[in-house]
Amino acid sequence: MASTLETRKKVEEVAGEYKYGFVTDIEMVKAPKGLNEDVIRFISAKKKEPQWLLDWRLKAYRHWLTMEEPDWAMLNYKKPDFQDIYYYAAPKSSDDRPKSLDEVDPELLRTYEKLGISLQEQEVLAGVAVDVVFDSVSVATTFRKTLEEKGVIFCSISEAAQEYPDMMKKYLGSVVPAGDNFYAALNSAVFTDGTFVYVPKGVRCPMELSTYFRINEANTGQFERTLIIADDESYVSYLEGCTAPMRDENQLHAAVVELIALEKSEIKYSTVQNWYPGDKDGKGGIYNFVTKRAACRGKKSKVSWTQVETGSAITWKYPSCILQGDGSVGEFYSVAITNNHQQADTGTKMIHIGKNTSSTIISKGISAGKAQNTYRGLVKVLPNAENTRNFTQCDSLLIGDECGAHTVPYIEVKNPTAQIEHEATTSKISEEQLFYCLQRGLDVEESVSLIVNGFCKEVMMQLPMEFAVEAQKLLGISLEGSVG
């Protein structure tokens, strides 16, 4: 986040002084608690959506009613009561927010400090009711102008529904159908915010796109919906999330992300997920049920998912690639850290449909405390997919004796020309490694952080520079107190 701030400063320099105030109408009405068709109609009306989208939501909702919450994952939690959730709520009024940093959880502030986040930025992240919020609108406007010159569309998904209905109709739900799974169906029915990106033919998006520049509402992350389309021979890199833990009152998060890569295009999607993991005893924390899927539709298209998952009490997430186009490439680089009572069941699916398609999976799972960490991955090669390749490497690192690491690879190969390689290791931070670092003057936290960063290096290298340095610090912070 601090580096996002730098980027923003840069943008500000380009943009000059703030010219416009930022007034948002936050006096929106709350929908009543619980979920029914009227609530969905209410959401759709608030978003001034076209009829087709309301119909789409309702269809998803009706389908969702017939579905059961899945329980095949290695996760143990109390199932949420879906009638006890607000599906549409205005951002909190400033009366309900902390008046100053003095009123904010000191643990949270300590983390901000360790990440090197400025006081001003801390106030925003912690949801302090500050009068002069950064002028995110004017910054975003400048940002948008640069993008518009290249023809890149980067806007909220509600905006896209009104302004780009053809693309929305064509692509929304085309990768993750409304009824794909329990959480995706729920998201399809009630999503309230999200991002839409379109990169036109032959365009290399001139900057990393980050949600930060778009969202101007607090508390929007609950049912996010993202749709990114890379047209022929285009390139885009998208950063989701934030290394600093954001204050958030929603316990359940069920996002859907759809990526569409057309011929020879490339989408790089990087996530740092650091939602509240709950306290040391496992109380509280976010449930994160995400459906992320990419369709490599065009020949020689490429999608790489990079994720650093350190937050949430429960993580259920399998960013996947459907490799339809001949010669298309899917990559999944993942670091998942679980400490204390956190549980993560995460991995990927690589579906090889086209010829000469290839995929790489590098997964690094780290467990500490009483945490459970599962890699679950599917590599599927369909009968017509000649000469496909997959390389999978799953490494688990255990810190302490009470945590668990599990690797559940599924491999289904229907074409004999496929070359599939799978490697898996499980190791521990040894006393010897730790003592070696300590003897060189590093304290316990620095030592663990260094060893863990080394373990995750192949994944961390994939992160854009913007994220990498902070993500490195984050790994250490997430594991604080896990040793010694």
Place this chain on the structure above:
Amino acid sequence: MAMLEIKNLHVEVDGQKILKGINLTINPGEVHAIMGPNGAGKSTLSYAICGKEGYEITEGSVTFNGKDFLELEPHERAAEGVFLGFQYPVEIPGVSNMNFLKAAINSIRKYRGEDELPAVEFLKLIRAKAAELEVDPEMLKRSVNVGFSGGEKKRNEMIQMAMLDPIFSVLDETDSGLDIDALRIVADGINRMRGQDKAILVITHYQRLLDYVVPDFVHVLAGGKIVKSGDKSLALKLEKDGYAGIGIDENAA
């Protein structure tokens, strides 16, 4: 004032008594050598000085520059200026030697209330040290000790020592596994660490190293105790007559 003062040190590992009353005083400017049969407790002594977990001090004291050393955390002892050259250097995958050393140096500087070493100066320093120890700079980019040969690991320890510039170095069998040229290079490196305000404790099985790094005192550790001390001639005698020659039953160690 003595630099390091060990008094009646008793150490247990997993309930096993390993050191049984070590007394050792090392003054600034001195080089001491410890020899002794396998399993005598030499490495145990070095770990106890540096505070490795699991090495329980049941009796005795260790004082370093007047400070009760046993009160300090292992990383604090390192920052106070004590360096251990490991008998078996440890591999840390994914962490380059450069980054490892940079992190170590800056932690120590932080402990001493100093600013971080500027990146340019760090680079200059490490290039100079690598040249002194005839180490290919490419090696510095590789992960700490991963895939290094036995001799390379030992040389890497020496680079770390040179970079961290300790006051007191314990070198546990740094000479083992070195070829003849490397032995000379490493010995030169050790001699560069000698100085009026510094001290070195070398643990070795061979007289060979002591031809280059001439010790002021030689101690024989056997069965968890220092059973004999003398000057450099003691090492020569040991080389010639073995432990039995000075009345030590090696199997009883």
